[in-house]
Amino acid sequence: MDLLRLYRPAVEAVSPGHAHLDIRGLAEMAHMEDEAYLRDLQESAVNATGLPLSLAAAETVFAAHAAATVRAQGAVLVHEGQARAFLSRLPVEVLPVSPVMHQRLRLFGLERLGQVAELTLSAMQAQFGREGARAWELANGRDDARIVPKPEEVRISEEVDLPAPAALSEPLIAGTRALLQRALERGELKGHSLRRLDWRLGLESGEQLTRRCVFREPTDDPARMLFALQPKIERLQLPAAAVSVGVTLSGLCSEYGHQANLWQVGPRRYKELLEAVEQLNARVGGPQVFRIVEVQGWSRIPERQLGMVAFGP
Template identity: 35%
Template sequence: MTNLAIACIVVPDFPLRIESVRHPELDGLPLALTDATAQRRLIVECLPEATAEGIRLGMTVRDAINACPRAVILSADPVYYASVFAEILDALLDVSPGIEQGEPGLAWIDLRGLERLYGGLEGVVERLLGAAPPALRPRLGLGANKFVAAVAARRARPGGYRLVPEVYSRAFLARNPVDVLPVSLEMIRRLERFGLYTLRDIARLPAGKLQAQFGPDGYRAWELANGIDSAPFRPLEPVEQVVERLALPAPTVQIDALLLGVRQLARRICARHAMRSRGARQARIQLLIEGQRSWERVVVFKGAIGDAERLAGLLAGRLAGLTVEGPVEEIALELSGLTTIYARQRQLFESDLRRRRQQDIDEVVDELKQRYSLSPLFSLTPVEPWSRIPERRWGLLARE
C-alpha cells in the first residue's frame, strides 16, 4: 500500500439512501426530502432521478410536484440519520483509531499500519467497507491525501473501491469536473463562466491568477487540482456527553406539553452525578415525531450552564413558536462541552455589586432574546433634552 496514506468512505445522498433502505419500494423513484419544521417547506435533498425530472434544491414542494407529479417527497428525519452515521463511525473506529468525520455519510481513515494488521490491502478494504451496511452501497477511495481519496471514493462503483497511487493523482484528478472542489456553489459557477470546466483547466493556470481572482479559495483550488492537499487530518476525539430521554404518555402537538417535558428533562439531567459542580456549553434537543420523522436543534451557550431552571428557559426559547408537523412521541436532551463551574463570591464593594447586578440583568435579557428573538426590555435614553416637546426629550432604546 505504498504512498496510500488516507482512505475515504462515502455514501452518496446519505439521507436519501437511508430512506430507500427504510422504504425499499421507493428505490429507483425520483425521491426528495423536505424540512417540515421550517416555515416554508423547501426541497433540501433530492436524488439524481429527481434532478433529471426538473426538481432542484430550494424549490417549494408545490413547484416540485408540478415539475414531477410522480415524485416522492418525504419529511426529513435528521435524528435517525445521525444515529445511523454514528453507528458507522463506531464501526470504523473498531478498524482504525484514526477516523475523521466529514459531512453525514463521509469519513476519512488513517491507513498507517492497517495493511500489516489485516493481512494486506484486500483485508483493509473488506473491513472498511464492512463498517457500513451493504444496503447503503458505500464506496471507498484510497489515495495520498484527503482530497484525492474523497474524489476516488465518489468515482468508485457502489460497494467497491478505487485506488489512486500518488504518482497518478494529478492525472486522475485532471478529468474531473470543477464541482468536486470543496468550494462554494457561487465560485463553481464563476469558474464555469470563465471556461474552466475541469480540474485540468485549473491546473494549467498560474496559481497567482486564480488567487487574484478568487482569493485564498482560488489558491486552494489550484493546489487541489494539482493533487496537493495541505489540510491536516483531524481524528475524532472522545466527547463526554450526558443524555436524557422522555417518552411522552401520549403523542402530542401541544407546545405547552413539550415545554413541560423539556423542563422535566432539564431537572433530571442537571441532577445526575456527572453534572455535579459542572455545566454544559452546548445542548442538543430532539423531538421524535410520529411517522418516522424528527426535529432537532443545537443550542450553544455563551458560558457553562449548570442550573436546571436557566437551562430549561434557554431551551424553551428555541421551542417557542415551533409548529410541529405531527404528534411528538419522545423528547431527548443531550448536553456536551462539560466543564467545571467554580463558585463566584460577591464582592463587598458597592461598585462590584452594581456591576454584578448589571451582569444579572444582561443574563435575563439574553434569555428573553432567546425566547422572543428580540429584546422586550427598553431603557429611557435622553435624545433631545432641550426640546419643548416632551416626546422628543426621551427615547426608548432596546437593551441588548
Template identity: 35%
Template sequence: MKTLCVIVPHFHWRCEVLRQPALNGRPTMVTYTPGSQKLVLDYSPELDGLQRDMPLQQALARHGGAELLPADFPYYRAAFDQLLDALETVSPLVEGTEAGCAYLGIDGLQLIYPDDGAIIDAIQTVIPEVFAPRIGVAGNKSLSYLAACRCLPSGQRVLTGDVDTFLQKLPCDVLPVSMKSKEKLRRFGLHTLGQVAALPHGPLLSQFGSEGKRIHELARGYDDTPLQPRMMEKAIEESITLPSVTVSLETILVALERLLGRVYSRISGTGLGIRNLAVWTRTWNAEQWERTIKFK
C-alpha cells in the same frame, strides 16, 4: 495523512429505501419546503435531469409519475450518526462532513488490517448494503474524495504514486468549491483539472480570490486540510405526540416544557452539561420545522 473517503450518493433516498425496501426500483423524489416553494432534496438514481434544490414543479415536468416523499431530516440525521458509529468500529478517526460523506484516518491501522483492501472490506461489512458506498483511498482528503467520486456504486479506488494522470481529465465540477466558482471556470473555458493545473498561480488568485489558491492546489492534488474527527457526544432524545392537531401556542409551550423537564431529569446529578438543543416538529401533513440552539 492517508485518508479513506466514503460517499453514499443519494443518501436521503437510500435512507428511505432502508426503512421501506419496496421503494427500491420505483421512481421517487424526496421533497422539502425550506421557504414558500417545495424543492427536490433527493431522488432515485434512475431519474435523469434532476438535481438537488430543483423546484418540484420543474422536476415533475420531467418525471410526472414519480412518487413523492416528504423529507424526514431527524431520521436522516440519526441514520448518518449510525453510519459514523459503524465506521468508528474500523477507525477511531472519523469525520462526518455532510450527510452521505465521511472521511477516515487510516494511518497506523496496519497492525489490525494487513492492507488497504482489508480496511475497505471491513468498511463494506459494517455499512448497510442498500447504501452502496463508493470508497476512495489516497494521501489526503481531497484526493480520497475524488477517488471515491470516480467509483461505481459499491466500488473502490486506491490512488498511489503519481496521481497527475488520474487528475488530468477529471471535470472541474468535482472540485469541492462554490457553485459560483465552478460556473466561472466554465465561462473561462476551463473544463478539466488538467487545464486548471497548467495555469500559473497568479491569474487564478486574481480572478477567484482566496478560493483561487485552493482551486489551483486541488487541481494539482495538494490538500493540507486536516482531518477533524467528530467529538464524542451523548445525545439525549425525548419526544411527545399531541392527541389532536393544535395551533395553540400555549399548548405547544406546555409540551416543550414537559420535554425539557424529561431531559433535565435524565442528566441531573451526572455532571453533564448541554451543548446544543435541537427542537423539531412534524405536522399532520408531514411538514417539518426545526431549530437548533447552541449554548456557549
C-alpha cells in the same frame, strides 16, 4: 456513522451520505495490503447497510473525496505520490467551489483539473480570487485539510416511574429533585457544569409533556436547576395524571463558579478569611490563594503586565 466509528473514531460527517474517515495505519494493524483492506471495508459497509457505497483512499482528503465522487461504486486507492496524476484526469466539477466558478472554468476552456494545475497560481488567483487559489492548490495535490470529527455530546438521562399517578405538582417536584441528584452523582459529570436540562413527564394517556431549561450560567447545583424548573412544573395544566418523570442533562462545560470579591469583606470576615487561608496553606503546603496585581501594565510583553501574589499579610 456508527458503523464507521467501529473502525476509527476519527469520522467526520460532511453531509448526508458523505463522510471522511482517517484510516492511516489500520491496514497494517490488520496485516493486509491497503487495497485489500479497502475492499474489505467497502464490502463490510455494503453488507451492513445494504446501500450502494463508493469508497476511496488517498494521501489527502480532497483526492480521496474526488476519487469517491467520480466512482459510483466500489473501492479506489490512490497510491502515494500519484494524487496529482490521478486528479489531472478528473473534471473541474469535483472542485469544492461555487457552481458559478465551475461554469466560469468551463467558459475559459478549463475542463480537467490537469489544465487548472498547469496554470500559475497568480493567474488563477487574479481571475478567480481566493477560490481560484484554493482550486489551484487542490488540483496540484496540495491539501492540508484535516479530518475534524464532531465532538460527541454527552447526555445524561434519568427516569423514574411514580409510585402512583399524580396530578399535583408536589410529587413531580420531589421526583425531579431525586432524579437531578442521582444524575449529578454520575461519574461522567464530575468536575463539569451543565447548561441545559430537558424535563419530561409521561402521562396515563400515553402522551408526554416536555419542558426545557437553559441556564444563564452553567451550574452543577441541583437546587439551582430545580429553582429554574419549578415554576414551569407548577404552571402545568395536566390533561391526565402523570405516571413517570425523566430528566436529561446536556451542554457539559468546565466547572463554573462565581468568584466573590475577596478584598471587599469587613474586618472581621477578613480576619476569618486570613486564618482560613493560612490553614489551607499549612495543610496543602505553600501558598494556595493568590491575588492578581499589576506589575508592568505598560509592558508590551504580556506575561510582564500582571502577576499573582500570595494572599496574606
